[in-house]
Amino acid sequence: MPFCEVGRHQKTDGAAANTATGIQIFYRTYGKGPIKVLMIIGLAGTHDSWGPQINALTGTVRPNDEESSVEDPSGGEATGVEVCAFDNRGMGRSSVPTKKSEYTTSIMAKDAIAIMDHLGWRKAHVFGHSMGAMISCKLAAMVPERISSLALLNVTGGGYECLPKFDRQTLSIVLRFLRAKTPEQRAAVDLDTHYSQEYLAEYIGLKTRRAILYQEYVKGISSTGMQSKYGFDGQINACWTHKMSRKEIESIRMAGFPISVIHGRHDIIAQLCHAKRLAERLYPSARMVELNGGHLVSHERTEEVNKALLELINASQSRTNLYEWTNLSVKNSGGCYSDAKKIIFLSFVVIDISLVLLFSSAGKASQLTAWRAASSSFILESVEKLQIFILYFFGLFALAFQHLRRGVMRLKPVKVEAALTNTFPCCFCILPSPVQSSNPVFELHSPNMETLAADVTTVARNKWGFRCNLEVDYASEEVARMVYAALAVDKELQPDKVKRHMSVSKGKLSVDLEAVEARFLRASYSAFVDVLTLATKTIEEFGQGLIQ
Known part of the structure; x- marks a missing residue:
């Protein structure tokens, strides 16, 4: 297996900067040819996530290191493209450092440079997705002379821009x-973060894309294993601490190579406005490509993405004029802050017009000129302060969320600190544990098969015949409503198979579950109790923290 051992990436530039640490980066190459393409995947992703793009560029998905690989006249030699894709540190077969300080986009960009050196590549087209696009930006800023072109898929500027869209x-x-x-469980979550709902709902034959992709994801995650905590926390740290300075942006912009910023309009992880803002900062080198897709737009809109990447390579090879390459008409129009800037600007325009009338009537033109000069400076300072304030606000929010997440992950939710006042078993029994009556543990007991058969007979004519009711007394209307709000955003994975109805009254949370089959009711009940337990424990500990 091909590995590249990377150096100790320190802030200093001395001889110790290349001291070996034993950190190995797993990589693979595909195809043959003079055109070199380096692909950098995003958070929690592995090199094979680039499969559709590797196949489009080289004509094969078989790595060069496999002994079974043979020369294919329709493969890489014909296209003249050699691709290298690798697992970032902390994921896949690459090493997993245990310290967060060993994960930054700058350090991971140096990993990519080490791979280029290891392969003997002087220059390469660099394609990055999500966190990989952040790494690609750092790489391009460090060694712009080694970049032929730059593709940034579903990218943000890092920091608070990594926060997803906040909704239900x-x-x-x-x-x-x-x-x-x-x-x-991880596969089900990944599908909703990677793809748009419309794409997942499409039918391929008799199955939806969701059902097909779910099996593929489960198989893929099972083969590579769940990402380690060190790797996940480290890569999250790399995203959160990522920032491109004006000097770095200017270094990329002035390097003269073409850039494609490719983004899905329905991406809930990396918001489109942040990608637009980055593209505008890179004007005139950048072209903005918007597609109907989610976060993994390279898989959802494969043909369009591959076409955009091939156009980028051709533009670089033919040395296309950047002003002909870009499709952006205005530099730095404001991105996510355009509305705020417009409001501030219009406010000052109104004030300026009023002062023109006032000073003109008083014959004080010199004072008007001085005020305009001062106001222009004030506008710029106000916008900068507004952006810093927004960054600070969302930074505090993200830190609080991260702290809460760590606290929740340390919990082992096995019981609900509330009194179970009423249960109505239908097809199976839902009983509190007899061990601790004050703090009951919810247990699911298998039904008696004869009773179940009788129940099935009585409800055979009713589609939603399998049901159970649950009531939990929190002795507090406020706490019950907080738990209700937390549970309301957790939707049933199969709404056509299971229905859930919830209500709050006099400090009690009532839950009714209905299903078309007993097995769906069991699965839904088990999952619901997990979420109920987690929500109750979290709110309880949060309240204790406020009291302390």
Whole structure:
């Protein structure tokens, strides 16, 4: 297996900067030819995630290091492209450092440079996705002379821009992600973060894309294993600490190579406005490509993405004029802050017009000129301060969320600190544990098969015939409503098979579950109790923290 041992990437530039640390980066190459392409994958991804793009560029997905590989006249030699894709540190077959300080986009960019040196590549087209696009930006800023072109897929500027869109769907995904312990659970969450809902709902034959991709994801996660905590936390740290300075942006912009910023309009992880803002900062080198897709737009809109990448390579090879390459008409229009800037600008325009009328009537033109000069400077300072404030605010929010997440992950939710006042078993029994009546543990007992058969007979004519009711007394209307709000964002994975109805009254949370089959009711009940336990424990500990 091909590995590249990388050096100790320190802040100093002395001889010790290349001291070996034993950190190995797993990589693979595909195809043959003079055109070199380096692909950098995103958070929690592995090199084979680039499969559709590797196949389009080289005509094969078989790595060069496999003994079974043979020369294929329709493969890499014909296209003249050699691709290298690798697992970032902390993921896949690459080493997993245990310190967060060993994960930054700068360090990981140096890993990529080490691979280029290891392969003997002087220059390469660099394609990055999500966190990989952040790494690609750092790489391009460090060694712009070694970049032929740059493709940034589903990219953000790092820091608070890594925060996803805040809505009910995102909250539901976060809750499901926190309790994902198995490949099956992680696969279900990944599908909703990687693809748009419209794409997942499409039918391929008799199955939806969701069902097909779910099996593929489970198989892939099971084969590579769940990402280690060190690797995940480290890569999250790399995203959060990523920042491109004006000097770095200018270094990329002035290097003269073409850039494609490719993004899905329905990406809930990396918001489109941040990608647009980065593209505008890179004007005139950048071209903005918007596609109807989610975060993994390279898989959802494979043909369009591959076409955009081939156009980028051709533009670099033919030395296309950058002003002909770009499709952006205005530099730095404001991105996510355009509305705020417009409001500030229009406010000052109104004030300026009023002062023109005032000073003109008083014959004080010199004072008007002085005010305009001062106001222009003030506008720029106000916009900068506004952006810093927004960064600070969302930074605090993200830190608080991260602290809460760590606290929740340390919990082992096995019981709900509330009194179970009422259960109505239908097809199986839902009983509190007899060991601790004050703090009951919810247990699911298998039904008596004869009773179950009788129940099936009585409800055979009713589609939603399998049901159970659950009531939990929190002795507090406020706490019950907080738990209700937390549970409301957690949607049933199979709404056509299971229905859930919830209500709050007099400090009690009532839950009704209905299903078309007993097995769906069991699965839904088990998953619901996990979320109920997690939500109750989290709110309880949060309240204790406020009291302390």
